[in-house]
Amino acid sequence: MTRSVYVTGIGRGDGRQVVELGVMELLTRQVDRVGIYRPMVHDTPDRIFELLRSRYRLVQDPATVFGMGYEEAAALQAEQGQEALTARLVEGYLRVAEDYETVLILGSDFAGTNLPAELGVNARLANECGASVLPVIGGRAQSAESVAAEVRNAHHAYTNLGCDVIAMVANRVDPAEVAEAAERLSRAPEVPVYVLPDEPALAAPTVAQIAETLGAEVLLGDDAGLARDALDFVFGGAMLPTFLPKLTPGCVVVTPGDRADLIIGSLAAHSAGSPPIAGVLLTLDERPGPDILALANRLAPGTPVLAVATGSFTTAAGLFTLDGKLGAGTPRKAETALGLFETHVDTAELTERLSVARSSRVTPMMFEHALLERARADKRRIVLPEGAEERILRAAEVLLRRGVCELTLLGEEDAVRKKAGDLGVALDDPGLQIVDPQTSPLRERFASLYAELRAHRGVTYELAYDVVADVSYFGTLMVQEGLADGMVSGAVHSTAATIRPAFEIIKTRPGAAIVSSVFFMCLADKVLVYGDCAVNPDPNAEQLADIAIQAAATAARFDVEPRIAMLSYSTGTSGSGADVDKVRAATELVRERRPELLVEGPIQYDAAVAPSVAATKMPGSAVAGQATVLVFPDLNTGNNTYKAVQRSAGAVAVGPVLQGLRKPVNDLSRGALVQDIVNTVAITAIQAQQGETV
Known part of the structure; x- marks a missing residue:
């Protein structure tokens, strides 16, 4: 049965678009296909639907989204009555519900609609659609007492009309009145009430x-x-x-x-x-x-x-009559809105009250949501050495506005702030610091530490003083000394420049033979783990086994059940040669060292992921046809394969994620997009939460 949520209000100017966006975020964390229905619309294209469509990659036909225009609705109600209007609007909803397991219904906006008893129209429609109701009450320029009274009145109005009210939101409340309003509303009504402050950046x-x-x-x-x-x-x-x-x-x-x-x-x-x-x-x-x-x-x-x-x-x-509007053309406002929603709404409680069953499939968006959610639950500080790079600054703004982690940007402060100003990026978050390695008091401390660590290589204090001014070395030393919990770099620096300081300073963790990498490949309906596609050019059998064991641990820690396929150009005993023998030997080493892991190899890619092929080439295997961790025999194969799948299958590739270091340092592709950087920082924060890298 389709589960529906109806977001509505009691009057104009409640800013409910923030709530509509926030609820959509919660729904897409649980369900891979969410439908949108707006019963009545002023104009098309509708900016909120366009925002949801672009942000959440919706494929829904816009023709199914809208019931009718307000003028048509008002005329139909005047000529034939509310029953006829409701029947027509419910027909539109049912067409959407046929194709989607969950539907977000966007109620009327109380602005120039010419609908008598508009609140009643929304209530009746919610009931006929079997939707739970989430009313939003605007609190701008009102006292805490007035806001509380408005919320109670709205609750009575909707419940008296038979609605299933699951929660309420008081939005655009004066920040000075938020605490008192929340206190007054903690006692009544009977459902949770979340109080969101007025946010100037959204109104701008x-x-x-x-x-x-x-x-x-x-x-x-x-x-x-x-x-x-x-x-x-x-x-x-x-x-x-x-x-x-x-x-x-x-x-x-x-x-x-x-x-x-x-x-x-x-x-x-x-x-x-x-x-x-x-x-x-x-x-x-x-x-x-x-x-x-x-x-x-x-x-x-x-x-x-x-x-x-x-x-x-x-x-x-x-x-002075202008008001900021959320839309597909204002992605930064969307991040601000989501940050506001997630800060002031108990998202776990609201998700439970939405009663949406989690999908058995894991989509790229659901995986990305899970990363941000886990990182936000226990904030860590991540250092970004490329502080003046445009993509880094834009990613930093997203991370800070969403409350994912705290950040340290490295670079000359005036240059970083000037670049941010040119981009219109706000750097006023208390969780952000900007550190210049050239002038920082930490430079002398780090020089002494690095000279001590590399004395066996003839590194003097004077040489170390120059080395640690490099942002990659400085950032790595911040992680080593506990001044940051992890580091992400590589948007403009090479992989070698990012990971060489980590090899020298942080070193490998006990039990890890080498440092390797994985990509999380987010396909349409599942997440696969590819390794090693970024670090080791031609691992031997021992190293390949280590990569597989580390990749399985990485997968498990990010909720991907590890079933390891050791890839080769032949399956089972069908082929021979040095390359196949290396994979076969590595597979046996994995079985010896970690007998509890499910591993198969050598195996071809199609037999590893396609059940139909597996049934022919390797029947009865616990891995073939359902592998989740795919270990490539060399860097040439792995790097080309991940890029081919990324481009041809439209997969989201998250990584490379380094594994085997004592503390988390992760590399970026120099072609990384802003969302790639956000995801990698979130993964790094999660690694730091776990006390060691995976």
Whole structure:
């Protein structure tokens, strides 16, 4: 039977998109296919559905998502009554429910809908769809007492109409009132009530939204600049010395287009990082000359400069009516919204109340969700040596906003903050620190430690003092000394530059013959573990056995039941030769050292993963056809195979994850995407939680 959740409200302006996104996040952690149904819609494409579709890789046909437009719904209710309206809307829901085991229903928005008794329409529809109801109550500009009263009234309204209310959310509550509101609501109503504070970054429009709303011409700026949040507006009219101190981080400077001094001064301040601004909006249909624009572009590349025809007063009136909107074009806001939801909602409790049975399949998204959830449960500090690299900064923002871990970025602080400002990335989280190895007081301590560790190689203190200024060595020493719990690097550095310091300083853990790597290959319906695809070019039988044993431990620690396939170009006894003999010998070593592990080899890839092939080539095997850990005979085979599967099968490859070190250090592919970095940092944090690497 389809399980449905109906997110609704009692009036406009409740910001429930945060809750809709948060509930979708919880559902996709449990279920591999979630359907969306919006009974009534203002316009299509609908921005919230587009956000959910892009973020959660939905393949649902948009034609099935929407019941009807509000105008049509109001006309149908007026002409034929609520029964006819409800019947039509339920028909739409049933079409979605036929194809999905769980459906998220997005209730009406109470904004210009012309529906009499709109709350009752939502309640009736939820009941007819058999959906549990999660009401959201807006608390902006209200006292804690008023918020509590609104929540109680909403609970009575929906329960009196027969709804199964599983929880409630008070959203956009004044941060100063959150604690008192939560205390008042802890006693009533009978269901959990979660209180979310008003978050300025969510209410702030992006520069792109400002340009669209005002019909502004974009004179300068790239996509990253246009995606910045406009946290404030500073209107320029004073002379530059008076004006500059009034700038605030993330502000949009609004000034007549003929004030070249304020334009250049604002962008120069941004370039210096004091403070980073969101952009410049020019009024009065005035535009600077080409020389001024060229200078502006050199001072702050990518920073938007917009122009409108209206004067300052009319422009201000338009700006102050703007409100930030979640959508597919605002992924950073989505991360902020999810961070807010996960911080203030007991997600374990709400998941239980949603009563959604966990799917037996593990999709890439479910695996990624599990990583973030496990890392968040026991926060660790991860050091990122490439602190000024764009992808690292964007990943850091996601990790901090989602509360996944604490971070240390290495690099010259002004350079890191300037780059973050150019990207519109916020670095104001208390869990973030920026350390410059060149000037850090730790440099002398680390030089002494490294000279002692490498004295047998003739390393002096003077040489060590130079070596430890390298970000990879400095980060590794932070991990060794317990100042960070793990390190992730490699977005711009080579694998050798990342792991050589770990070999020298952290070294292998007891029982590990070598350091090796695995990739988590997230296919459409399962997760496989590939090893070694990144470190050892041509392991011998002993090393291959060690890779297999470590890979099995890695798999088990990340909830993948290990069934090991030792891959070769032949299966069983069908082939011979040095390469096959190496795999056969490695398989026997695994069986001797770890008799409890399920292992098969030599075996070909198709026989390892395809039950139909296994039934012919290796019938009766406990591994063939259902292998989860695939160990390649050499780096050439492993690296090419993982990339071929990643590209041709659309698999998500998480890794490489290093195994065999005393403390966690992980390498990135230099082509790593932001989400790859987020996943690798989460894995590193989980390794650190376990006290040793896998």
